[in-house]
Structures are given as C-alpha cells and as structure tokens.
Amino acid sequence: MSLLRHTKGGEVHERQSLTVNPAKTCQPVGAMYAALGINKCLPHSHGSQGCCSYHRSTLSRHYKEPAMAGTSSFTEGSSVFGGQANLLTAIENMFTLYKPDVIAVHTTCLSETIGDDIPQITENAIDKGIVPEGKFVIHANTPSYVGAHPTGFANMTKAMVDYFAKSTREDKVARRVNIIPGYVEPADMAEIKRLAKLMGLDPIMFPDTSGVLDAPQTGVHEMYPAGGVTIDELVAAGDAQQTLALGPVCSGPAAKALYAKCKVPQTTMGLPIGLAATDKMIMAMRSLNGGFVPEEIKYERGRLLDLMTDMHQYFYGKTVALWGDPDQLVGLSELLMSVDMLPKYVVTGTPGKKFLKRMGDVLGDKVHESFVRQGPCADMYLMHQWIKNEPVDLLMGNTYGKYIARDDDIPYVRHGFPILDRVGHQYFSTVGYKGAIRVLEQILNVLMDRQDRDSPEETFELTM
Numbered sequence: 001m002s003l004l005r006h007t008k009g010g011e012v013h014e015r016q017s018l019t020v021n022p023a024k025t026c027q028p029v030g031a032m033y034a035a036l037g038i039n040k041c042l043p044h045s046h047g048s049q050g051c052c053s054y055h056r057s058t059l060s061r062h063y064k065e066p067a068m069a070g071t072s073s074f075t076e077g078s079s080v081f082g083g084q085a086n087l088l089t090a091i092e093n094m095f096t097l098y099k100p101d102v103i104a105v106h107t108t109c110l111s112e113t114i115g116d117d118i119p120q121i122t123e124n125a126i127d128k129g130i131v132p133e134g135k136f137v138i139h140a141n142t143p144s145y146v147g148a149h150p151t152g153f154a155n156m157t158k159a160m161v162d163y164f165a166k167s168t169r170e171d172k173v174a175r176r177v178n179i180i181p182g183y184v185e186p187a188d189m190a191e192i193k194r195l196a197k198l199m200g201l202d203p204i205m206f207p208d209t210s211g212v213l214d215a216p217q218t219g220v221h222e223m224y225p226a227g228g229v230t231i232d233e234l235v236a237a238g239d240a241q242q243t244l245a246l247g248p249v250c251s252g253p254a255a256k257a258l259y260a261k262c263k264v265p266q267t268t269m270g271l272p273i274g275l276a277a278t279d280k281m282i283m284a285m286r287s288l289n290g291g292f293v294p295e296e297i298k299y300e301r302g303r304l305l306d307l308m309t310d311m312h313q314y315f316y317g318k319t320v321a322l323w324g325d326p327d328q329l330v331g332l333s334e335l336l337m338s339v340d341m342l343p344k345y346v347v348t349g350t351p352g353k354k355f356l357k358r359m360g361d362v363l364g365d366k367v368h369e370s371f372v373r374q375g376p377c378a379d380m381y382l383m384h385q386w387i388k389n390e391p392v393d394l395l396m397g398n399t400y401g402k403y404i405a406r407d408d409d410i411p412y413v414r415h416g417f418p419i420l421d422r423v424g425h426q427y428f429s430t431v432g433y434k435g436a437i438r439v440l441e442q443i444l445n446v447l448m449d450r451q452d453r454d455s456p457e458e459t460f461e462l463t464m
C-alpha cells in the first residue's frame with residue numbers, strides 16, 4: 001500500500017533530507033550487472049553478505065536467472081580492521097573453486113567508509129601468487145551514498161577500459177566500433193549489435209549481457225554462459241575506429257576514458273529509444289561505413305513511422321508520469337513527445353550532470369507544463385503527491401510504481417529496472433525501430449484497455 005492511499009492531495013511540502021521510496025537502487029547492483037556482461041567473469045561484492053544478497057536477488061528477480069557473485073562477508077572484525085584478509089581469501093577461493101577468467105570487485109557503502117584500497121589488496125594478491133597466470137582482478141569504487149545503479153554500471157564499465165583496453169598500432173581498425181550500450185536489457189544489447197552488423201560494422205559491445213542473463217535452458221547448468229564481451233575484445237577496443245556511447249550517464253565515462261587512454265574518438269548520444277534517437281544512432285554508424293543504410297533498416301524505420309501515424313489519434317494530449325534512470329527517462333520522454341504525449345511528472349534519484357537540461361531540451365516549449373526533479377528527494381512519494389493533486393493518464397517506470405497504479409487506478413506500463421513482478425521483459429527489446437514499436441504497442445494497449453473498462457454500454461465499441 002502506498003503512503004498516500006487515503007489522502008486527497010494538497011500542498012507538496014519541500015523536503016531537504018528525507019527520501020521516501022527512492023526512484024533508484026544501489027550502486028553495486030549496476031556494477032554487478034555490468035560485470036556479468038564480461039565473458040567468464042565472477043562479480044564480487046566487497047562488503048557484508050547482506051549487501052551482496054540484495055544485489056544478487058535484485059538482479060535474479062529482474063532477469064529470472066541466477067546472478068552468480070562472491071562476497072567478502074564482512075563481520076564486526078572486518079568493519080573495524082578493514083576487509084583485506086577477507087578479500088584475499090575470497091580471491092583465492094573463487095579462482096580455485098569457480099575458475100573465472102576475471103573477478104570484478106565492487107565496493108559497498110561499508111568498505112568505502114572504512115577506506116579499503118582495492119588496487120593495493122589486488123597487488124598483494126598477485127604478489128602472494130593467488131591470482132593465476134592469465135587471470136585478472138578488476139575493480140570499481142561504488143559507494144551507494146553518492147550514486148545509484150546507473151553510476152555503478154558506469155564505474156564498472158569504465159574499469160573495463162582502465163584495466164584492459166590497449167592501443168597497439170598507429171592507425172585504427174576501420175569499421176571496428178566500440179558500442180557501450182548503457183543500462184539496458186540483454187535483448188536491447190542484442191538488438192543494437194544486430195543493427196550495427198546490418199550497417200556493415202564490426203562491433204565490440206561492452207558490457208554485453210545478451211547470452212548471459214537471457215541464456216537458453218539446455219538442461220545443463222553453465223556457471224558461465226557463452227555470452228559476454230571477451231578479454232581479447234576489451235583489449236582490442238583500444239584500436240577501434242570509433243566509440244559510440246549510448247547514454248551519457250551510463251556510457252559516457254568509459255568512452256571518455258577510452259579516448260584519454262587510447263585516443264579512440266567517441267560520440268556520446270542518447271539511448272536509441274524511439275524514431276529520432278534511433279535515427280541519430282544509425283546516422284552515426286553511417287558515418288563509419290562509407291555512407292550507406294541497408295534496405296532492411298529503412299524498411300524497419302518505415303514500419304515504425306506507419307505505426308506512429310496509425311496510433312497518433314489515441315496518444316494525442318495524454319499525460320504521463322515517469323520515474324527511473326536518467327538516460328532511460330530522456331529517451332522515453334523524447335519518444336512520448338514524438339507522438340504528442342506529455343511527460344508531465346519525471347523523477348530520478350540517480351545523480352548526474354545535465355539531466356535537467358537534457359529534459360528541458362526534449363520538452364521544448366512544453367517545459368513549463370512539466371515537473372522534472374532529480375536527487376535524493378525526487379522520489380516516488382513526491383511523484384505520488386503531484387499525481388494526487390493532478391492525475392495523469394499513464395504511469396511508466398519500474399516495479400516501484402505499482403502501488404500508485406493500484407491506489408489511483410492509473411494505466412501502467414512497466415519499463416526499466418528493476419521489474420520484479422513480471423516475467424519475460426528481458427527477452428523484448430525497447431530500443432531501435434523494432435523496440436519503439438513494442439513500447440508504443442504496450443502504451444496503446446493499456447490506454448485502450450482502460451477506455452474499454454470505463455466505457456458505458458452505449459459507447460462500448462467493437463471497433464476503436
């Protein structure tokens with residue numbers, strides 16, 4: 001039940017230091033998700049067992065797959081004296097028992113507060129000979145009190161560049177393109193790779209959770225499914241012609257690090273959600289392939305355009321409340337604006353520069369009709385207060401919105417992370433032209449279901 005079930009709205013009190021039902025999850029969840037996108041990688045949570053259980057269970061509940069990971073299992077002793085001994089034991093045990101190629105360590109609130117120096121502990125592990133030849137330990141600092149799951153994803157993705165990418169030649173390899181996909185579903189990563197290959201490019205995607213968190217049932221347990229970017233590919237990323245970073249918050253830092261380290265030129269753009277954003281991605285790819293767009297992609301684009309035209313009459317003027325990750329919110333808002341819907345309320349608990357400006361650019365002359373907030377107090381409670389005062393036609397966001405949907409009886413499309421109460425979303429892409437068709441169909445279905453439900457007998461129509 002939501003906190004506001006029995007209230008009628010009223011004055012929205014400004015808060016400075018209290019978050020109620022945050023519109024985010026914790027940093028290490030994103031770091032663990034990114035690490036699972038490396039082939040034969042075992043993520044490791046340097047903190048207490050409780051943290052690791054939360055990270056793993058959130059991922060497992062969203063993807064309906066086991067999210068394998070280790071923990072340093074902090075107790076009172078490690079909280080006081082530091083977690084070096086625990087991490088050394090963990091590294092030794094994990095390489096001995098589970099034989100990963102990479103252990104990707106992320107920190108937690110506790111180990112950050114203690115100030116554990118992970119590179120120093122890793123050096124110590126190498127000196128002691130407990131990191132086998134040809135195996136790696138990488139790390140990202142992910143204190144959750146200064147970030148959220150998208151920043152954890154960004155930090156671990158940047159670590160892949162810091163630890164592996166190498167520039168090995170004077171010239172760059174033509175048509176080899178690094179694609180940093182952002183915090184999206186495995187199906188989205190597969191779809192972006194498909195489009196890049198159709199465009200005649202040789203993509204290195206990192207991280208890449210397709211084939212890992214949507215792997216098929218074969219009857220045989222695979223500790224490490226076949227998917228994920230390989231170490232060789234991460235090394236080769238340093239010789240690519242270009243990096244395309246999809247989403248400034250999740251992908252921008254790694255792309256910039258790759259430029260600084262290996263001088264790979266980078267283009268940072270929004271997630272390819274909707275027609276215009278996908279066009280931008282395709283045109284960026286076109287600038288690398290000699291200037292062609294294959295008929296198959298033109299065909300997919302045309303179908304989306306046709307569908308948008310057919311559906312527009314039902315979308316026009318509808319208002320939407322959105323919550324979730326900044327990169328997703330900007331992309332979704334652009335898609336909604338393109339069919340004349342208004343993102344009326346938008347909140348994200350994830351910090352990051354330029355979100356309000358990006359939203360302002362997307363909203364254009366509608367900016368004064370919308371409420372957009374970012375930060376610790378931009379939470380589900382604030383959004384519900386706004387909705388109580390002036391309802392919207394649609395809710396779009398992760399599972400955390402279901403209480404508002406039920407209490408205020410508003411049509412609801414689940415989108416983003418985490419989705420803990422439905423199954424199958426990781427199999428369906430929402431990026432690219434095909435993905436936009438799926439999102440628009442989901443929206444229209446809930447709006448028309450609502451219309452059917454509320455229609456009196458005399459206006460209940462077979463054809464709508």
Ligand code: SF4
Nearest residue numbers: 026051054108109144
């Ligand atoms: S917010 Fe901090 S303490 Fe809580 S689960 Fe995440 S890392 Fe652990």
